[in-house]
Amino acid sequence: MKIAGYLHPGFISLGPLWNYGWLNIADLLQALRRDADCDCTLIVGSRFLREARRDGTTGRLENLRVVEIDDVALFKEMSALGVTPTALDELVCAEESVDHPALRMLAETIARKFGSPGPDVLLSFATPTDFLAEALPRTFRLHVESLFSRNPFPHNVFFDHLGMYHRSVIGRAGQRLRRYVPSGAGKALVSAFRVHAAAALDAVDPFHSAEIGLGFERICLLPLQISNWYGFDAQAGYRSQFEFLFDVLSAAPHDVGVLVTEHMNNGHVLTKSGLGHNFDYLRTAFPNMIFLEESRSFSTSSQFLVRRVDGVWSVSSGVGVQALLFGRMLGTPCSTYLAGAAHATDFASFFANLGRVVPESRDGFIGWQLERYSVPSSLLSDGRWLLDYFLRRMEAARTAHDPLDAFVPVADADVLMDAWVARAPQPVALPLGATDRVEALRVKLAELRAPLRALGRMVGRR
Secondary structure, eight states: OEEEEEEOOOOBTTBTTTTGGGGGHHHHHHHHHHHHOOEEEEEEEHHHHHHHHHTTOGGGGTTOEEEEEOHHHHHHHHHTTTOOTTHHHHHHHOGGGTTOHHHHHHHHHHHHHHOTTOOSEEEEESOOOGGGTTTSTTOEEEEEEOSSOSTTSOOEEEEESSOSGGGSHHHHHHHHHTTOOOOHHHHHHHHHHHHHHHHHHHHHOTTTTOOOSTTOSEEEEEEOOOTTOHHHHTTSSOSSHHHHHHHHHHHSOTTEEEEEEOOGGGOOSSOSSSTTOOHHHHHHHOTTEEEOGGGGGBTTHHHHHGGGSSEEEOSSOHHHHHHHHTTOEEEOOTTSTTTTTSSBSSHHHHHHHTTTSOOOOOHHHHHHIIIIIEEEHHHHTOHHHHHHHHHHHHHHHHHOSSGGGGSOOOSOHHHHHIIIIITOOOOOOOBTTHHHHHHHHHHHHHHHHHHHHHHHHHHHHO
């Protein structure tokens, strides 16, 4: 079987290498090549290959066919069509732009460089690929991302053939998913997953002694995200995280404490100096804003705080899904992909019920994620299993009359319990910057394991 990984050559406003970490999709291809003898190709912008050579991680691409797209040449052509480099990401997210000349040109370039008849399966990390439907008509396109992505949750990804964000199964069928009734084993899995995650977070909570929300009977967690990133921009009308923050603070009643956290891998939103300083102003205008200075010392502060608040207001952060896991109220704008699963989609109903009404359980929604959507890392590393999963998904998508039926059970209940709970990583509270170092070590370890696996197979045959 021919399987391709697609790393979008478009530039994100945050910088040309901001999404370099998505090259991890090569790990999935390596597992499929190694264990299932798949013909694997990586379609990638030239700058990512240069960066891999610079940081010495080209070993992760060994034995993969690489289709290189010269991103400079590509955007010279797109400039003639009036498209700037960063505008390409807006185009791939907009349903009405699927036939835009720039996207047609990119699709034709990919199809021509790959060769006819194209891959059987295309894995695209965090990037909608509807624009490839006409150029690659026989290709089963899967969109790859993660809902629970940080320690102590096991690394995992989903494979959504419907699309990303609004076009994903969550965006299209969120209300139906929250009414999903898990099997008895599924309910036990949700319960065990919740209990284990809570205990793991408690074991390393860096804020366990912090006094949060003194003087406020109700508290809302507001996890800020990343500006100029289409995963946020396409979900709501905010132009920046400051605008998002100001809108929520101005809507919150005075008796509701708003606990604000920043996405520290992208810098500070609350600033105390410089022309754009805003901290003192916000503190004066909104005395109910709560900010923990020590939250800037950790990469994943928000998930330690979810269970200490009454609810979470989010656009597209995974912290919103964690709120549902731990039985907290989730509010989100009606324009986001989480709207169908949320408890409120406007400020009035969210703040009126926050801390006063017990949120309706979303265990059905969480159970569906664990049973039929997200695939944990212990399964992802088995290329034979992964190929079988893709084949099951392809057959279900071909024959299903209901789109939900195309999401087949990931694995048996005991396998999932082992993967989600027993094999969960040791909990740590990673200091800021440690995630990058951990990822670099993981890549190096994968490169070292490859020759050891080959040696093991050779010894086994002998």
